[in-house]
Amino acid sequence: DTEVTQTPKHLVMGMTNKKSLKCEQHMGHRAMYWYKQKAKKPPELMFVYSYEKLSINESVPSRFSPECPNSSLLNLHLHALQPEDSALYLCASSQRDRGYTFGSGTRLTVV
Amino acid sequence: AQKITQTQPGMFVQEKEAVTLDCTYDTSDQSYGLFWYKQPSSGEMIFLIYQGSYDEQNATEGRYSLNFQKARKSANLVISASQLGDSAMYFCAMREVNQAGTALIFGKGTTLSVSS
Numbered sequence: 001d002t003e004v005t006q007t008p009k010h011l012v013m014g015m016t017n018k019k020s021l022k023c024e025q026h027m028g029h030r031a032m033y034w035y036k037q038k039a040k041k042p043p044e045l046m047f048v049y050s051y052e053k054l055s056i057n058e059s060v061p062s063r064f065s066p067e068c069p070n071s072s073l074l075n076l077h078l079h080a081l082q083p084e085d086s087a088l089y090l091c092a093s094s095q096r097d098r099g100y101t102f103g104s105g106t107r108l109t110v111v
Numbered sequence: 112a113q114k115i116t117q118t119q120p121g122m123f124v125q126e127k128e129a130v131t132l133d134c135t136y137d138t139s140d141q142s143y144g145l146f147w148y149k150q151p152s153s154g155e156m157i158f159l160i161y162q163g164s165y166d167e168q169n170a171t172e173g174r175y176s177l178n179f180q181k182a183r184k185s186a187n188l189v190i191s192a193s194q195l196g197d198s199a200m201y202f203c204a205m206r207e208v209n210q211a212g213t214a215l216i217f218g219k220g221t222t223l224s225v226s227s
Contacts, residue, residue, distance in 0.1 A: 033214060042202055042217035043156070055212035088154050092215070100146065100215055102156035 006091050006103035013081065014111055021076040021106045023091030029101070032074040034066060035090040037105075043090055049074060081110045114138075115205050115218035123224050124193050131178070132188040132221045134203030140164075144206040145186040146215065147177065151199040159201075162186055193225045 004025045013019045023032065031050045035043035048056035049068040057066075063085075065077040074091055086109045094100045114137040124130040136145065147159040162170045162177045170177040178187040190197060203218040 031212070037154075040200075040220075040222075042220055043215075045214050045216065048212050048214050050212050056214060090154075090156060092156075094213075100158065102148075102158075104153065104155040107154065 004103035012109045018079045023074040025093040029093035029095045031094045033092040037088040117218035119221045121222045146204040147188045148202045
């Protein structure tokens, strides 16, 4: 299995909702990442988990809450988002700093 | 801080022609890695090619090759014999290393349009 699987593919949520994005990989990669990407812009790093521990938080607002329950799973919990948080959220995993594999992303719309 | 620069917002090419997408980078690290990704409108980031700073030969993967000029800090992607399916956004990226960990940082991207 050489894939990173993200669910759901599309999500529409209200500003008072709580929702979660899920990312799963079974390649044995020990680093996992969340990126946020606005239309026609490059992906921007949000969080990095290394060996299930949060190692990088790029000053992301607390309405985004990451979680890494085990080495294969990465979640992003969303609460009280704003319309400007609408974007494509990409998950990635890597091993030995060379092979970075991305999921197909979750397109989030906040209404 | 590391930085990736892609100066071509858009490139246009006809089928079967070759095209070069430019990428320059800035780093003070001796060991680094450079990546190219393709992103079609569906959103998936597709890995194309990798070049390590100590690799002596330019990387090649099928129709993709990387023109790596270390002294000029450039890592241009060459696509030979363009196909309609090559139309997409292309990102150059570098592995960034700091005390907290490592991650990929991306250039602004180049939109490639291939016409018949």
